[in-house]
Amino acid sequence: xxxxxxxxxxxAVSMVMIGVNMATILGVPLGTxxxxxxxxxxxxxxxxxxxxxxxxxxALLIPPTPVSAEPKRSDFxxxxxAALRVPVLLCYASIAFSLxxxxxxxxxxxxxxxxxxxxxxxxxxxxxLGIGVTGFxxxxxxxxxxxxxxVATMLGTxxxxxxxFVVLAQVASYGWVAVGVMLVIWGVGFAFPAPAQxxxxxxxxxxxxxxxxxxxxxxxxxxxxxxxxxxxxxxxDVPYTSLPLLSALSLACALGTTLAxxxxxxxxxxxxx
Numbered sequence: 001x002x003x004x005x006x007x008x009x010x011x012a013v014s015m016v017m018i019g020v021n022m023a024t025i026l027g028v029p030l031g032t033x034x035x036x037x038x039x040x041x042x043x044x045x046x047x048x049x050x051x052x053x054x055x056x057x058x059a060l061l062i063p064p065t066p067v068s069a070e071p072k073r074s075d076f077x078x079x080x081x082a083a084l085r086v087p088v089l090l091c092y093a094s095i096a097f098s099l100x101x102x103x104x105x106x107x108x109x110x111x112x113x114x115x116x117x118x119x120x121x122x123x124x125x126x127x128x129l130g131i132g133v134t135g136f137x138x139x140x141x142x143x144x145x146x147x148x149x150x151v152a153t154m155l156g157t158x159x160x161x162x163x164x165f166v167v168l169a170q171v172a173s174y175g176w177v178a179v180g181v182m183l184v185i186w187g188v189g190f191a192f193p194a195p196a197q198x199x200x201x202x203x204x205x206x207x208x209x210x211x212x213x214x215x216x217x218x219x220x221x222x223x224x225x226x227x228x229x230x231x232x233x234x235x236x237d238v239p240y241t242s243l244p245l246l247s248a249l250s251l252a253c254a255l256g257t258t259l260a261x262x263x264x265x266x267x268x269x270x271x272x273x
Contacts, residue, residue: 003063007147009201014143014194018136029125079210082203088211090261091200092218094154097254098192099222100229101165101247105182107227108234108243116240117175127179134187142191150195150202151262157192158255161185165248172241199261226250 004012035043082088105112113119113127145153164185171177197215204211230243238246 009147009198011140011143011147011194013197013201014139014146017139017143017190017193022136029129076210078207082207083211083214085203087203087261087264088200090257090264091196091203092214093257094158094254094261095193095196095215095218096222096225097250097257098158098189098196099219100226101161101222101250101254102189103223103226104230104233104243104247104250105226107230108240112172112240112243113175113178116172117178118173119175119179127182130179130183131186134183135190138187138190139194141187143194145191146195146198150199151258151265153195154192154199154258155255155262157188158251158258160188162248162251162255164188165244165251168244169242169248172244 031043031047034046109128110121110124113124114121119127142153142157145156164181168178168181168185171181200211200215201208229246233243233246234240
């Protein structure tokens, strides 16, 4: 973010997040194809070579951060205090709840589409590809919207997707209709991470390192809890077609924490006026 112009910071974060989208779209099928043709060791070898190339490109092309843009060095106590600020904690909660909602579905997306939606397993990779592509474009749009207003973008994406997950539960047994709704959900949903992370980094600009690392922690908590909660629901005989309702509930929680963030920001602006 320190390398990006002030009005393009959220777009810069979204470009980094696009790497996740591209890895999902290209990496999974490519790695699978290499492994099927040459064995799993060949896949790991290709990954190692790719990482080596990426490291060299970063070393050669990323410019040094201007001294004036470097934050003041801070001790861990200051870093921890920054990460525990109320707006930062609310953003972490929103991120975790949002990822939880998506990974309730992602972890069980194959049986959701085949058992619940009646699609054949052969079309599932095509559906996943479409989801990855819409997420890619959603990321770009989210970055642009985040440059305009991060919190408003977060509220908008969460509200729309809470409604869409309820809709998905109603059409889950109609396979291709469900896929169409999921394409929209993923496009809207991937507009959320860049503004959320940008909001965090603006809040902790004076001590960003520890808070930035906890971004990924919030993501991983959401991913792990999503898979666990989805599995527990299925073990309790909840049908696959009802999983989107759990996702909608989780997104409603994310919407609640983001609304709290909006209220906090408004009150702080009034106090500073």
